[in-house]
Amino acid sequence: MRVKMIVAYDGTNYKGWQVQPNGITIEEVLNKNLSNLLGEQIVVSGASRTDSGVHSLGNIAVFDTNTRMPADKIAFALNQRLPEDIVVQGSCEVEDGWHPRYQNSRKTYEYRILNRTFRMPTRRLDTYFYHYPLDVEKMKKAASYLEGEHDFKSFCAIGAQVKTTVRTIYACDVEKEGDIITIRVTGNGFLYNMVRIIAGTLVQVGGGAIKPEAVKEILAKKDRSAAGPTAPAHGLTMMGIEFENVE
Known part of the structure; x- marks a missing residue:
């Protein structure tokens, strides 16, 4: 069985x-x-x-x-x-x-950022510590441009072996509760390092290095160097997968 x-x-x-x-x-x-x-x-x-x-x-x-x-x-x-x-x-x-x-599915990931002046040792393993203040509203606006079907080549690690870099993002939300900023992304599939590159790019937006509208240009360039850095792995958690037609 x-x-x-x-x-x-x-x-x-x-x-x-x-x-x-x-x-x-x-x-x-x-x-x-x-x-x-x-x-x-x-x-x-x-x-x-x-x-x-x-x-x-x-x-x-x-x-x-x-x-x-x-x-x-x-x-x-x-x-x-x-x-x-x-x-x-x-x-x-x-x-x-x-x-x-090989099933139709929706995968959800969360990337968590600890945005405060000093580190918190109890969150060192599951959040990315970033001490500069981040503008969550700007991050939300930038995230909205990622929703829908796009070519996410700019958000894919160089050298990844895939047939296509087109993916559909059903939702990309940014929320802050206390000192924790959570980037929650749901899509039909993800490229290598895609969510971590999205997180790294949104951190740059929140810090003022790039404007929210620049995300549209980053997508259009289809060039990894146009997007932000790959955020550290330990801030990322796969939340779950929803399948169609399975018990």
């Missing part, structure tokens, strides 16, 4: 989602512990291959297994084996062949 899992993790100590030779990853930990639990070789496949240091509240993984264990019980059993910074939020059986990357 094919099993779908919702996986939450603190990405601080991992080299991203996908298995790679230069460090431990989320995928590697899941593969090892699922294989030990079920007594067979398990290879999971994720919906979003998050970067090193990026967090998630709801990444989706699928795998095939011959186990007799009910799919909804796997999450409970697996969590007994996983480290405390990875927790499966649920598991269920899906149709054979169902894969999260």
Whole structure:
């Protein structure tokens, strides 16, 4: 059977989602512990291959297994084996062949900025500290220009291998609560480093380095050098994925 899992993790100590030779990853930990639990070789496949240091509240993984264990019980059993910074939020059986990357979906990410004079040690792992004051209203205006279908080549890391850089952003909102500025982006898919480059660009807008209207010009140039810097990974959290036609 094919099993779908919702996986939450603190990405601080991992080299991203996908298995790679230069460090431990989320995928590697899941593969090892699922294989030990079920007594067979398990290879999971994720919906979003998050970067090193990026967090998630709801990444989706699928795998095939011959186990007799009910799919909804796997999450409970697996969590007994996983480290405390990875927790499966649920598991269920899906149709054979169902894969999260090939479904119509809406992904949501949040980028959090700690905007205050001094660092706060309790938020060092999940927010980007920026001590210069940021104008949230300007950031909101700039973010609005990103909504809709656009060619986001300017917001894609150089060298990324993709068929097209056109994506649809359903919503790009900026809110401030206390000292935390949250950039929340929902879209049908994201390019490599796209949300972090959006965040870096909006920080420049908020700091007055560029005008909100300049975002339209940045999109039109289709040139990575036109956009702002790539914001640090630890401020980014994948919030979740909504799928059509799946239980």
